[in-house]
Amino acid sequence: MKKHAKALAIKGVMTLIVLYLVLGLSYGMSFGNVLLVTLVLGLVSYGLGDLYILPKSSNVTATLADFGMVFLIIWLLGMAVTDLSLGTISQQALISALVMAAGEFIFHIYILKKGLGLKRRYRTIF
Numbered sequence: 355m356k357k358h359a360k361a362l363a364i365k366g367v368m369t370l371i372v373l374y375l376v377l378g379l380s381y382g383m384s385f386g387n388v389l390l391v392t393l394v395l396g397l398v399s400y401g402l403g404d405l406y407i408l409p410k411s412s413n414v415t416a417t418l419a420d421f422g423m424v425f426l427i428i429w430l431l432g433m434a435v436t437d438l439s440l441g442t443i444s445q446q447a448l449i450s451a452l453v454m455a456a457g458e459f460i461f462h463i464y465i466l467k468k469g470l471g472l473k474r475r476y477r478t479i480f
């Protein structure tokens with residue numbers, strides 16, 4: 355349980371920093387909305403991407419799944435909490451997903467080394 359708390363904290367800080375830089379500073383999303391997106395994204399992607407998909411596949415597959423989840427969640431929540439145009443929301447979701455995917459690839463290595471996840475398999479890159 356302590357390992358999961360530490361992993362969630364690392365993921366949360368990473369996600370908050372990235373999303374605040376991209377969504378908050380670049381696109382003017384309020385800190386409260388950035389925090390909301392961070393919480394939703396962190397819980398969904400940790401449970402689904404890091405603990406379920408990663409141990410059953412590879413780092414690349416899990417990173418691609420995280421990319422899709424980040425894009426979809428930011429796109430959907432962005433439409434719900436902002437009045438930005440669809441093109442702007444899509445652009446901010448794409449940029450956020452690309453930056454988060456790079457961070458997730460490294461985070462997955464940490465997850466695998468700590469032995470977190472269901473029926474883990476040590477395949478860190480492919």
